[in-house]
Amino acid sequence: MNIILLGPPGAGKGTQAQRLFDRHGLRQLSTGDMLRAAVKAETPVGLQAKAVMAAGELVSDAIVSALIGDELDALGPGQGAIFDGYPRTAPQADALDAILAERGLRLDHVIELDVDEDALVERITGRFTCAACGKGYHDRFEQPVVAGTCDKCGGHDFKRRPDDNELTVRTRMAEYRAKTAPILPIYEARGIVSHIDGMAPIDTVTAAIEAIIAAG
Ligand code: ADP
Ligand code: ADP
Ligand code: ZN
Numbered sequence: 001m002n003i004i005l006l007g008p009p010g011a012g013k014g015t016q017a018q019r020l021f022d023r024h025g026l027r028q029l030s031t032g033d034m035l036r037a038a039v040k041a042e043t044p045v046g047l048q049a050k051a052v053m054a055a056g057e058l059v060s061d062a063i064v065s066a067l068i069g070d071e072l073d074a075l076g077p078g079q080g081a082i083f084d085g086y087p088r089t090a091p092q093a094d095a096l097d098a099i100l101a102e103r104g105l106r107l108d109h110v111i112e113l114d115v116d117e118d119a120l121v122e123r124i125t126g127r128f129t130c131a132a133c134g135k136g137y138h139d140r141f142e143q144p145v146v147a148g149t150c151d152k153c154g155g156h157d158f159k160r161r162p163d164d165n166e167l168t169v170r171t172r173m174a175e176y177r178a179k180t181a182p183i184l185p186i187y188e189a190r191g192i193v194s195h196i197d198g199m200a201p202i203d204t205v206t207a208a209i210e211a212i213i214a215a216g
Contacts, residue, residue, distance in 0.1 A: 002081050002108055003020075003080070005113065006110055007114075008180075011120070012202065013030075016206060024080070029071050035049045036053075054162060061089055068099060107192060111196060114196065125165065126139035130157070132153050132157060133153040137158070
């Protein structure tokens with residue numbers, strides 16, 4: 001099963017992708033995570049992407065599509081994927097079609113998380129992750145059970161993204177509206193889009209996604 005999770009920054013894509021991995025073994029393919037790893041490792045891609053990401057603008061289509069192709073090739077046979085934060089533009093949607101077709105794969109679902117933009121700033125500015133395992137948290141909405149200790153791996157080190165500030169978030173939302181939202185009709189026309197209320201509590205959103213997966 002291959003699924004695209006679509007929604008603006010802070011909609012809950014990463015949170016839900018982590019849960020789908022834990023429950024179904026579906027691999028989270030996050031271009032944001034791949035790019036952050038490249039920035040950290042100071043690869044040529046990372047050096048090129050760093051300033052673009054810091055500004056909240058989009059990295060070039062060619063770069064992210066190449067990253068996605070490589071990660072798909074690293075999956076085990078028959079392993080499903082969750083595309084998180086990709087595709088984000090019409091050219092990326094076309095590239096994904098080609099990337100999947102070349103590998104004899106298909107897209108089963110596009111799940112759109114409907115969210116209220118005003119709530120996203122609070123979600124993003126309160127977001128942090130475990131530095132060791134990457135588990136996502138929120139200052140208000142998803143705190144570790146024991147303060148300062150990761151629920152998943154017991155780590156004590158947490159980090160926040162430099163682009164998770166109010167100013168950059170506004171640019172990222174504008175990019176989403178202008179370039180990403182317009183790709184939905186491509187998938188609507190194929191009858192594979194489901195809309196979920198992304199403002200519901202995290203567990204409720206997970207249950208709604210589970211229902212879509214269970215239906216086939
Ligand atoms: P995205 O990957 O779409 O940018 P995340 O999954 O990282 O978004 O979620 C952004 C922040 O909001 C995180 O701190 C996460 O814990 C929190 N969050 C995610 N889903 C919900 C939800 N349904 N209700 C409240 N907070 C949420
Ligand atoms: P969020 O889901 O919170 O918006 P991501 O982690 O998906 O954040 O992306 C962080 C940044 O990485 C984006 O603002 C953009 O600069 C870059 N990026 C990630 N995925 C893509 C993509 N598919 N196309 C272009 N740029 C991307
Ligand atoms: Zn952890």
